[in-house]
Amino acid sequence: MLKRLRENKSAQGTLLALPTTFWLFFLLIIPLFLTLVISFGKRSPDGDVIYTFSLDNYTRLFGYSTDCPNGQASCFDPLYVQILWRSLTLAFNTTALVIIMAYPLAYFIARAHPKKRNLFLFMVLIPLWTNFVIRVYAWMMLLRKEGAINIIIGWLASLLHIPFTPLEMLYTPGAVLVGMVYEFLPFMILPIYTSLEKIDNSLYEAAADLGANAIKTLLRITLPLSMPGVVAGTILVFIPVMGTFIVSDILGGRQVILVGNLIQRQFLDARDPTFGSAASLILMIMTLIVTYFYTRKFGFGEEIVAA
């Protein structure tokens, strides 16, 4: 038996990969399948799942409502569509802002003296080692009415003799955007850095020899060659932003509700797992569609693993 296994390469490979494949099958694929099944189910009065085939959760998610103001049988309720749209635009805005902020920094590190590069990268990673939840809390303290940002602006205003009332920044969409950008910025810096660092110096020398100016070099060499990094970074940022609920929970209060908050509440407060499952599948489909079109246009960078 053992001898036969020693000669059978295919069986060896299967055996080696089995634990991982098994684990992923039971804890990723089966749960996804269960989520799909439950999303067609109904909620029983005591919060359990009744298995049937009903599209009610999906129609409700896309605005069909039977709870109407003027006694109509059905009407359009934009609540959930708004939540989906808000999450999508927030994810786009966050990604765009993160790219704008990450690019110059990544460029700076990649062009720095090789001996100093590791130190600069290290400095990007240190904030990442504090916990995700703690980082949101740090912003909560900064953005508060009594927080540091208002104190600094107030001090500047008093220097210039401008009257100033502290700004209400916490519990606004802007606060959620800042929090998201802060959480995911390093995930953009690292892949962009990786692809910028690979660019051969001789390309820059050639460009200079051929008379290209700084802007032309940027547009024709640096940007195109660093695209794989931007693509990888976008995937690493966009997907988690779509599903995160802590940032909006703490910095948005009850004002900014995203799909993540909607799903979380269905599973914990409202206790309707069937509706939560439907929302979670729609979330997954939205991210898959965006990722698919994005990677098809720009290619799937190896930088994901490198980061």
Added chain:
Amino acid sequence: MNPFRRSPFVIVATVLVYLFLYAPIVGLVLYSFNASRANVTFEGFVPAFSDRVVMEGSLVKSSPCGPFHWYCDLAKNDDVAEAAGNTLTIAVTATIVATIIGTMAAIALQRYDFKLKPFSQLSLYIPIVIPEIVMGIGVLTLFSQLFGWVNEAFNLSGDARLSLGMATVTISHIAFMVPFVTLVVQARLQGFDKSFEEAAMDLGANEWTTFRRVTFPMILPGVMSGALLAFTLSLDDFVITFFTNGPGSTTLPIYVYGLLRRIITPQVNALSTVWILVVFTAVLLLQLIQNREQKQHS
């Protein structure tokens, strides 16, 4: 053109982004010395060292630990100690399992051909392309349906009933960590020369000896960085833990989140500061060890 040339725009942007990255952390650490228990405004450092804690309203007037009042307070907090213990237990267990099975899978995917291969490779990308919350509620549904069914089928009651806890958190952590370990080790395996292994075999080493003496030492740095990545992912995880934990398996991120929804004293800041310092020291030590090993080998 000098490749080290930097435009002033890049330098200004760099400084601003670093400022953006560090300002919140500086604030966090500063407020851990706050004399105000309410922690809304900074009321100065806790003033004096004394025999006992003196409070005046929500202000700490003096404390045996002086400015480090909240750190002493933190040390007396049993919930934090328990949460820290849980976090480490889960991270260590899950890292060991994920590293072993993940490395095995990487070798299989890189060196062997088998029927399941395309499926195994594809399943690795699931945690990367799917939002964590989708995985979180998926495993929660799996466990709650499975446990409900088992408890009913075997008529379990009391402590014998299956419920969410350390085991469910650890099992779920392994699921999202394994792909990262496998992908990192696979990348390492891709880059190295097969001729070393062939040479060993030619010289009469059997497969196991070849693996032990040639392949494994060569992929070890990849395995180590995979394990380190998995470990930090587990320590930092909030979402999966949030949905799979139960009574007695609260981790630090979950504990802090719970605090943020209730009263926030500077103790949270002290906890965060200690956290940063511990992780910073650990990573620095690891870096030093790696550097020394590299120097020895070269």
